[in-house]
Ligand SMILES: *[C@@H]1O[C@H](CO)[C@@H](O)[C@H](O)[C@H]1NC(C)=O
């Protein structure tokens with residue numbers, strides 16, 4: 223796949239402004255013409271000049287019209303749409319809280335739950351209460367929770383002015399992996415001992431993912447120096463653990479190591495992290511070539527890390543020795559963006575326009591939302607570095623193409639789809655009413671036994687509690703959707719899905735120049751590009 227998309231190294235300046243380039247060649251031809259004519263007759267010369275002038279004007283007008291029609295091509299939503307959806311989407315996180323809830327949690331049907339997590343006799347981990355439930359059951363997955371938190375932090379860091387107060391009171395808490403397939407009761411009523419999956423040295427990916435979450439959070443909370451340092455301290459320890467337990471045979475954790483390393487570099491400015499991620503990258507040939515390159519999700523972080531490192535190259539150009547890998551990533555992220563365009567046919571689309579990044583499998587929305595975030599963000603990076611667009615093979619695309627892609631996917635999620643259905647609960651006129659969610663499907667104060675609760679799951683009635691802001695798993699590969707509680711493939715929301723949606727909405731709801739260009743770099747000392755070492759002296 224990558225070979226097809228492989229980009230030629232191009233001279234940017236030549237392509238950067240096609241209209242200027244075209245105009246120059248017009249004038250060049252005209253000059254030759256003019257010289258000949260002048261020899262013939264002065265009067266003709268004036269007419270020729272006028273003629274050329276008219277031609278230039280016509281050419282310009284045509285180009286402008288083309289640009290405008292292209293701009294009009296995608297019907298835009300009013301910008302408030304995204305702000306409203308953003309406020310709705312954030313409410314979901316309040317519904318997912320575990321442990322003791324704050325005074326004003328604002329979800330009337332939720333209360334304290336699972337405060338006993340980890341507190342069983344002989345437990346080595348008595349402090350597992352808190353955190354967030356991942357989806358409709360009561361599992362707390364550190365891996366997914368960490369990714370969700372990193373995404374939220376990322377969007378806050380990039381668009382500071384937009385949403386700095388949106389996640390100020392989120393807790394970064396260690397939860398645990400558990401399995402809860404049998405019981406269908408409100409999390410508040412869980413009184414059985416919950417199983418905690420502990421991993422010892424086999425989870426470098428989890429450690430690196432958590433390092434990314436803590437490191438990115440330390441940037442969000444940088445004004446609170448003590449807290450921020452504490453987060454960085456934790457991130458460093460986790461990352462060290464991840465590196466030391468990384469088995470050279472298992473390349474599956476490699477993207478998390480890259481992802482965690484980049485965030486640690488931004489959080490600390492410690493150049494050893496940049497060295498590590500730019501060397502690691504060289505060392506690993508996998509991932510990049512797979513059919514999933516460009517698919518950014520809780521399970522594959524490569525594209526996110528590449529985009530973050532491309533940011534570094536666009537704005538700070540650190541030069542040698544990282545330049546080689548940074549340029550490679552820059553090219554690859556360009557290819558990722560190309561792969562999102564319909565003309566590249568790398569990923570299928572439904573008739574309604576939803577990109578099938580997970581190849582027609584269930585839960586397509588979270589992948590589309592993540593891609594929408596990356597595309598909008600990359601377009602903002604390009605705009606902020608005065609780069610008008612990027613190339614896909616011989617074609618050059620302007621940045622609005624990325625924004626259009628991003629909007630098209632988010633608009634689909636918000637209701638512009640063949641079902642006329644908003645997939646975010648509480649947003650728009652029609653949205654899923656039978657969300658696969660234990661807490662939302664059982665009336666408050668209705669204590670059930672594990673199996674007794676099944677009647678609520680099987681019921682065809684609407685949920686008694688509206689789980690506001692939840693983005694459900696989404697439609698099937700043909701834009702079809704069944705609002706049934708028993709099928710989590712359609713109706714289950716997840717933390718990671720909502721986090722990607724929030725990130726994309728933050729990127730789309732602001733003004734074009736809302737990107738905080740420098741905030742993310744504040745820990746990085748001034749960089750002076752180092753010249754490559756001189757070639758070794760020639761010895762006969
Ligand atoms: C609950 O709502 C109040 C008032 O709107 C707000 O100040 C507070 O931040 C909200 N709490 C949460 C956890 O969202």
Ligand SMILES: *[C@@H]1O[C@H](CO)[C@@H](O)[C@H](O)[C@H]1NC(C)=O
Pocket residue numbers: 568569570578581582
């Ligand atoms: C696209 O859809 C076709 C037909 O359903 C399928 O065979 C193919 O594998 C899909 N391609 C991708 C990249 O998912």
Ligand SMILES: *[C@@H]1O[C@H](CO)[C@@H](O)[C@H](O)[C@H]1NC(C)=O
Pocket residue numbers: 640641642
């Ligand atoms: C969605 O809305 C369009 C236009 O209003 C209508 O033609 C179509 O039948 C609707 N589809 C569904 C599934 O309700």
Ligand SMILES: *[C@@H]1O[C@H](CO)[C@@H](O)[C@H](O)[C@H]1NC(C)=O
Pocket residue numbers: 583584708709710711
């Ligand atoms: C959900 O999707 C998975 C994977 O495609 C499939 O195996 C499973 O049967 C689906 N579940 C239901 C209830 O349709």
